[in-house]
Amino acid sequence: MEILVAQYAGFCFGVKRALEMAKSALKDNQEIASLGPLIHNPQVVARLEREGLRVVDSLQEVACGRLLIRSHGSPPEVYAAATAVGLEIVDATCPFVARAQRAAAELQRDGYGLVVVGDRDHAEARGILAHAGGSGYIVEHPDEVAELELPWRVGLVAQTTQRLDRFQAVVSAVLERVEELRACNTICRATSQRQESAVRLAEQVDVMIVVGGYNSANTSRLAELCRDTGTATYHVETAREVSPTWVADVERVGVTAGASTPQDAIDAVCVRLRDLEEASDGPMGK
Ligand code: SF4
Structure with a gap:
């Protein structure tokens, strides 16, 4: 394997x-x-x-x-x-979160109604909105835009760990409803790099293991993106959770991890996969 x-x-x-x-x-x-x-x-x-x-x-x-x-x-x-x-x-x-907070505050100061594309209950999204005076919306999905009372001009920022495609979809949905729109792509580079490389890998393997806290928004997003490729994807916090049945009869397993996952947790998952392979006496399940 x-x-x-x-x-x-x-x-x-x-x-x-x-x-x-x-x-x-x-x-x-x-x-x-x-x-x-x-x-x-x-x-x-x-x-x-x-x-x-x-x-x-x-x-x-x-x-x-x-x-x-x-x-x-x-x-x-x-x-x-x-x-x-x-x-x-x-x-x-993080300086990238501070940049999103500043962008939101500037939009609010310049008279734009604010929309933060992010997870409604996440401290970062709530913090970004609070730095812009607290008025505005946190939007998780483009379908929610139809329900919002929007002023004629709107500014958008993203929680730093959002999916770019979701941010773009919200931008399009808002654009249909307002006269003026200013969108600041505040998704951080580390997030886009992790998302792009996770998707690239998911497309090449039979199974993806995504390592990271269950309470980590960016890890859950990586798992979601990998699943969207059609590859069987499992989100684990620790190596011990990797089940032998997930990797039985598979040739290639991909491993990725959220931005809050330490290297030793990634290494432990790789060791666990090797151990499972050895325990099954050769290529998994064979
Ligand atoms: S994912 Fe990491 S680098 Fe990106 S904004 Fe969050 S803390 Fe900063």
Whole structure:
């Protein structure tokens, strides 16, 4: 069985940067907390918690010390509230997320009604909207556009991990309803590289394994894109979840991983696939 790993898979620049900032902050003995998990990978977050990072659900739980802002950013109110109670801010917002926040704020300032193409419940999409004053819409699918009350001119930005085809479809749907449209493609390069290489690989293999947190939007999107190619696709968080039945009788397996998946999780999946092959005594299932 041939195991092929996507050209671009695993940790992106923004996640690596956030982890480095967290690790360097943990070297001091001062308390440090993140509002929600630092990245969408439970195994990595558990490791950081063992090293001393507190993961909290609300600012009220942080009495003193430092607040680590995650790579997908926070609304301006969080900065203001943290500063007001004397917390020091360690800002790990990815520069590409910050660019999307700025683009949204500029569109709002220039008088455009704002549409953010993203996941309605995702902190990054909500944060982008909040940086533009909070008014506007988060749209997940082009079909939702018909229901929106849109002004005559609209500005669009994307959550950085969106699919380009979905962003384009929302742009077209909005364009039919407004006189003026300004679309800023704020999908980050790391996301498009991971999506393009996942699809290229999915088209060449019998089965795709996508590794990453179940709560990771960009990992779920990779799995969705691979499935769209017609190739059997499985999303796993850990190597142990890879079932022997998925790869029985297959010749080529592709592996890819979301931007919040560490290299060791990708390696573990490859080792697991090799072990399954050896256990079946030769090419899988033969
Ligand atoms: S996926 Fe892109 S925007 Fe998000 S953290 Fe990684 S590099 Fe930054």
